[in-house]
Amino acid sequence: MAAEARTGGRGKDANTGVLVSSRRRSIRSAVFGLALLAFAVLASIVLACCVGSFPATPGQALGALLQAAGFAYGAPVDPSLAVVIVDIRLARVVLAGITGAALAIAGAAFQGVLRNPLADAFTLGVSGGAAFGASLAILSGLAGAAALSGDDRALPACALAGALAALGLVLGLSRAGGGPLSSLRRETLVLAGIVVSTFLSALISLLKSLDEESVSSIVFWIMGSFQGRGFEHAQLAWPYMLLGALLVFWRAGELDVLSLGETQARMLGLDAGRSRLWLLFGASLLSGAAVAVSGVIGFVGLVVPHLVRLVLGAGHRRLLPASALLGALLLIWSDVLARSVLPGGAELPVGVVTALVGGPFFCLLLARRGLASGKNGGGRA
Amino acid sequence: MIRAHNLTCGYAGRAVLHGVSLHLAPGEFAALLGPNGSGKTTLLLALAGLLPAMTGKAGSDGGVGSGGAKSGGVEIGGRDLATLPVRERARLISCVPQGATPPQGYTVRELVRMGRFASSGFWGGYGPQDEAATQAALADAHCLDLAERQAGELSGGEFQRVLLARALCQGRSALLLDEATSALDLARRVEAFDLLAAQNRQGSTVLTAVHDLNLAALYCPRLIFLKAGRIALDGPTTEVFTEANLKDIYETDIRVAPHPVTGAPQAHLVPGAQPHSGPAAALLG
Numbered sequence: 243m244a245a246e247a248r249t250g251g252r253g254k255d256a257n258t259g260v261l262v263s264s265r266r267r268s269i270r271s272a273v274f275g276l277a278l279l280a281f282a283v284l285a286s287i288v289l290a291c292c293v294g295s296f297p298a299t300p301g302q303a304l305g306a307l308l309q310a311a312g313f314a315y316g317a318p319v320d321p322s323l324a325v326v327i328v329d330i331r332l333a334r335v336v337l338a339g340i341t342g343a344a345l346a347i348a349g350a351a352f353q354g355v356l357r358n359p360l361a362d363a364f365t366l367g368v369s370g371g372a373a374f375g376a377s378l379a380i381l382s383g384l385a386g387a388a389a390l391s392g393d394d395r396a397l398p399a400c401a402l403a404g405a406l407a408a409l410g411l412v413l414g415l416s417r418a419g420g421g422p423l424s425s426l427r428r429e430t431l432v433l434a435g436i437v438v439s440t441f442l443s444a445l446i447s448l449l450k451s452l453d454e455e456s457v458s459s460i461v462f463w464i465m466g467s468f469q470g471r472g473f474e475h476a477q478l479a480w481p482y483m484l485l486g487a488l489l490v491f492w493r494a495g496e497l498d499v500l501s502l503g504e505t506q507a508r509m510l511g512l513d514a515g516r517s518r519l520w521l522l523f524g525a526s527l528l529s530g531a532a533v534a535v536s537g538v539i540g541f542v543g544l545v546v547p548h549l550v551r552l553v554l555g556a557g558h559r560r561l562l563p564a565s566a567l568l569g570a571l572l573l574i575w576s577d578v579l580a581r582s583v584l585p586g587g588a589e590l591p592v593g594v595v596t597a598l599v600g601g602p603f604f605c606l607l608l609a610r611r612g613l614a615s616g617k618n619g620g621g622r623a
Numbered sequence: 624m625i626r627a628h629n630l631t632c633g634y635a636g637r638a639v640l641h642g643v644s645l646h647l648a649p650g651e652f653a654a655l656l657g658p659n660g661s662g663k664t665t666l667l668l669a670l671a672g673l674l675p676a677m678t679g680k681a682g683s684d685g686g687v688g689s690g691g692a693k694s695g696g697v698e699i700g701g702r703d704l705a706t707l708p709v710r711e712r713a714r715l716i717s718c719v720p721q722g723a724t725p726p727q728g729y730t731v732r733e734l735v736r737m738g739r740f741a742s743s744g745f746w747g748g749y750g751p752q753d754e755a756a757t758q759a760a761l762a763d764a765h766c767l768d769l770a771e772r773q774a775g776e777l778s779g780g781e782f783q784r785v786l787l788a789r790a791l792c793q794g795r796s797a798l799l800l801d802e803a804t805s806a807l808d809l810a811r812r813v814e815a816f817d818l819l820a821a822q823n824r825q826g827s828t829v830l831t832a833v834h835d836l837n838l839a840a841l842y843c844p845r846l847i848f849l850k851a852g853r854i855a856l857d858g859p860t861t862e863v864f865t866e867a868n869l870k871d872i873y874e875t876d877i878r879v880a881p882h883p884v885t886g887a888p889q890a891h892l893v894p895g896a897q898p899h900s901g902p903a904a905a906l907l908g
Contacts, residue, residue, distance in 0.1 A: 495747035498733070499740050501726045508673050509720060510793065511713025511741030556728025559748075 272560045275553075279567035283339065286571055290338075290578045291331040295587055296323065303327055333472040338577040338592070339570040340476060341468075341536045342546075344483045344528040346569025349543025350550075350561055351490045351525035354497035355518050356428050362543035363529035366431065366522070367408040367438035372533035374442045375404020377449045377460045397463075398478050398534035405530025409522065412438050426515065466537035466593030468577050475535040482531035487566070489524030493517060494558040501556065539593045541600030542569050548607060572596070624649040624797055624828045625670055625716075626698045631677045632669050638677060639665040641852045642695075647797075647830055652823040654839035655832040657849035658873055663832040664721055666849065667801050670697055670830070672704040672712045699797070713741035717793035719786045721801040721832075725774040731785050732770045735760055738792030756792050764788035765814060779806040787815060795822055800831040804838070816842045836890045840864050841882060848872050864888040 291303040298306070305316035306324040319327075345363070352361040363369040379400035415434035416426045446464070450457045490497075496517045499507045507514040529543065550564045573592070576599065580592040625647040633639035639662045647653060655663050668674040676695045697704040699715055707715075717738070726734065738760065739753040749757075761767050766788045769781055777785065783806050790798055798819070804812045812835075820842055823829050830847075833839050839846060839860075846863050848856040850872055856863045869877040869890055876896030879888045 492746065495740065495743060495749075498729070499737055501729075502723070502737070505668075505673060506720055506723060508709065509671060509713065509718040510737060511710040513709050551728050555730065555733075556726070557733055 272554060272564075276560075276563055276567065279564060279571065283567055283570050283574070286574045287332070287335050287339065290335045290574050291327045293578050293582050294326070294331060296326050298323055298327060307332065330472070333476065334468050334577065334581075335574055336473075337471050337476045337479075337535065338468050338573045340480060340483055341532045341539070342542055342569035342571070342573025343566040344479075344486070344532040344569075345539060345542040345573070346546040346565040347487055347490055347562055348525040348528035348532070349569075350547035350558070350565045351497065351521050351528075352543070353547055354500060354558060355521045355525070356432060357501060357503070358428075358432065359548065360544070361432070362540075363525070363533070364439060364540070366412050366435035366526070367442060368405045368526045368529050369533055369538050370439045370442035370446075371408020371411075372401040372405040372530050373464050373538050374446055374449075375400040375402070375407070376463055376534070376537075377446050377456075378404070380456050380459050380463065381449050381453050398475065401534035402482065402530045405526055405533060408438055408442065409526040413519075413522075426518070428518075462591065463537045464593075465591035466539035466596075467580070467589065467591040468536055469581070469589050471535060479531040479535045482527050486524040486527030486531065489520060490528070491562055493521055493524075494562050497521065497558040497562075498556075537591070537593060539573070539596055541596045541604070542572055545600045545604050545607070546572060548604075552607070624651070624700065625830075627666075627670060627696075628698070629695050630666075630669055630697060631695055632665060632674050633677065634665075639852050640669065643849075643852070643854055645670075645847065645854065645857070647828055649828055650823070650826055651845060652820065652829045652843050653831075653845040653847055654843040655830060655847050655849065656834075656836060656839055656872075657855070661849040662852040663849055664801055665852075667718070667799050667830070667832055671716050671718050671799050672697065672699075672707065672709075673718075675705060710741045714794055716797045716799060717790040717795070719783075719790045719798075719800040719803040721803075721805075723782075723786060725777060725782050725785075727775040729774050730770070731766060731772050731774050731777070731788075732757060732761065734774045734785060735766070735770075735789045735792050738789040738794075741793070760788045760792035763791055763818060765818075780808060780811060783807055784811065784815070787818070791822070795825070795827050797828045798822065798830070800829070802832055802834065805834065812838065836864075836869070837882075840889060841885065841887050861888065864890075 288304050288307060289300055291307065292298045292300055301316060302319050302323065306319040306327040308315035309319065310324065310328045349362045352363060352365060353359055355361075356365065358365070376397055379397045412431065412434045413426070415437065416430045446460070450460055496512055499510050499512045500514060500517065500521075502510070504514050507517075532539070546569045547561060547565045550561055550568055554560045554564055573596070576595045577592050579599075580590045580595045583595075584590060625645075627643055627645045630640055630643045630645075631638050643662075643666060645666075655666065657663055665674065669676065676697070699707070699712070704712065736749055736753060736757045739749055739756060742753065743749055761770050764784055764787045766784050769777065769785060774782070774785065783803060787800075787803055790800070790803075800819075804815045807815060816838060819827075819829050819831065831839075831843070844860055845858070846856070846860050847854060848863070848868070855872055856868055864879065865888075866877060866879045869879065876893040878891045878893060880891060881887070882889050
């Protein structure tokens with residue numbers, strides 16, 4: 243890619259036709275990449291439904307899924323296997339997929355709005371707020387043990403409310419210095435986010451120490467897992483995720499302009515303050531809804547947009563959909579790993595898997611990127 | 624085109640401009656000059672609608688003669704800039720900011736196309752018209768050879784050319800430039816000012832803040848000198864570009880001689896003159 247750019251720079255006689263066709267080529271390769279990712283997600287849904295204590299072949303899984311959808315496809319599948327595949331595994335795979343997509347879109351949006359490549363839902367205390375809301379629900383018995391058996395909706399509702407309340411608190415704190423809500427400085431926002439985040443995690447620790455009995459369920463919930471989650475959780479989360487995703491996708495062009503900084507964004511005709519508020523709201527809905535149904539899952543929101551940016555560039559019209567697909571892919575397979583790696587049906591929290599896989603991967607990414615930018619710096623001088 | 628009347632503005636309660644009144648007629652090509660910290664950038668930001676006028680502190684000096692009834696504001700085409708929607712304002716005024724840093728992860732073409740943001744539709748997409756405007760702006764600013772490069776990998780001078788292209792892409796009716804050629808080499812600087820002059824001949828109103836006195840005198844028919852937040856001099860280049868005026872504003876010895884080719888007045892520094900005013904003088908050449 244760099245070599246291509248260099249030859250392009252040398253060729254002074256590069257004419258309009260060549261440039262327009264190269265632009266078309268770049269659009270075409272982006273569309274091709276997105277189609278490839280979408281296909282990978284669809285294939286992963288089928289393959290992830292095969293894994294478990296009651297294994298199935300991909301053909302059986304595809305048959306069961308298509309037959310459940312009303313298509314006459316393949317040989318009839320054993321009804322009990324079909325139930326396992328469709329009602330248990332598919333529900334979980336779908337939930338993992340939309341959660342991964344939501345976390346990745348939210349991460350890309352947070353990073354774009356705050357112009358900080360290390361930002362995600364944790365930075366502004368949104369994840370912390372959701373975790374605190376859930377802990378409170380568990381402690382107060384509002385959710386109780388029923389939350390873990392999967393038929394209680396009080397816990398997700400509390401988590402979502404906590405996420406939005408944390409965002410409100412952060413915005414309020416940033417405004418404490420005065421001025422309208424639309425003229426917040428991102429440095430102030432990040433500082434307020436860190437303050438709120440730290441305070442909330444202290445509160446969660448306090449809750450844990452207040453009630454020894456609920457410690458294990460709080461801890462388990464905070465680590466993030468899809469164990470025992472089903473379609474009803476997906477049903478609860480998707481409207482908020484869809485709303486948040488629409489808000490963010492609609493403002494993809496604004497994210498590009500925001501990356502130039504406040505002054506230039508306003509020069510180009512963007513009401514930067516208002517745009518940032520809407521984007522933060524959308525991203526908080528996404529991550530709040532994700533945390534509400536799956537607990538706190540780290541690294542997806544951080545790593546996925548980074549990875550996509552390395553390949554496709556920072557243009558958010560490509561970055562957002564590609565991040566969504568890659569996030570879905572990552573979380574579907576992390577969940578497969580989480581529920582299959584331990585013997586005897588025991589499960590790892592999926593948050594642990596993403597952190598274990600994501601951490602070293604991220605280090606690798608940083609190291610390679612460091613080398614690459616060093617090279618560029620040398621070239622520039 | 625753009626009219627500032629009795630404009631007082633600044634940052635965090637500290638006024639930088641004190642009651643500045645200025646009228647740029649459509650099709651004018653003016654340079655904004657003055658020592659460091661005289662308020663050039665602040666004035667450009669205010670004229671671009673990015674810095675609101677301070678209320679209740681309107682100065683009384685300098686506000687005479689422009690006849691407007693309102694106190695302390697900027698108008699563009701007779702409309703108050705403070706109440707004009709941001710998008711509409713961005714379609715009327717294009718800017719090249721000072722000290723911008725290139726964003727990471729965007730190609731030059733994508734960056735220039737962002738100039739069309741204010742013209743993009745409800746869903747924010749860019750259409751064939753936007754692509755054509757982008758291409759034309761890249762061509763006019765001599766940036767076609769940079770188009771597919773990463774903006775983050777450009778040199779300082781290359782990035783300035785790209786910012787100029789983005790301003791052209793944004794719109795050409797009024798161009799406000801803040802030190803838009805400071806990192807360019809001599810040939811590129813002449814190229815950029817030739818481009819501005821050509822745009823001006825096609826009807827653009829151009830106001831450019833610049834430290835290079837001679838470049839301003841060579842190209843701009845009108846010079847506006849700021850000093851300590853007030854307009855010190857404003858008039859046709861041939862009238863205001865005199866040794867006495869320049870000595871007065873920059874507080875160092877300056878000689879003026881005609882340009883050997885065009886005859887435009889050109890300033891020459893005198894070494895060792897009045898060392899106490901060193902910092903401002905050092906930037907003149």
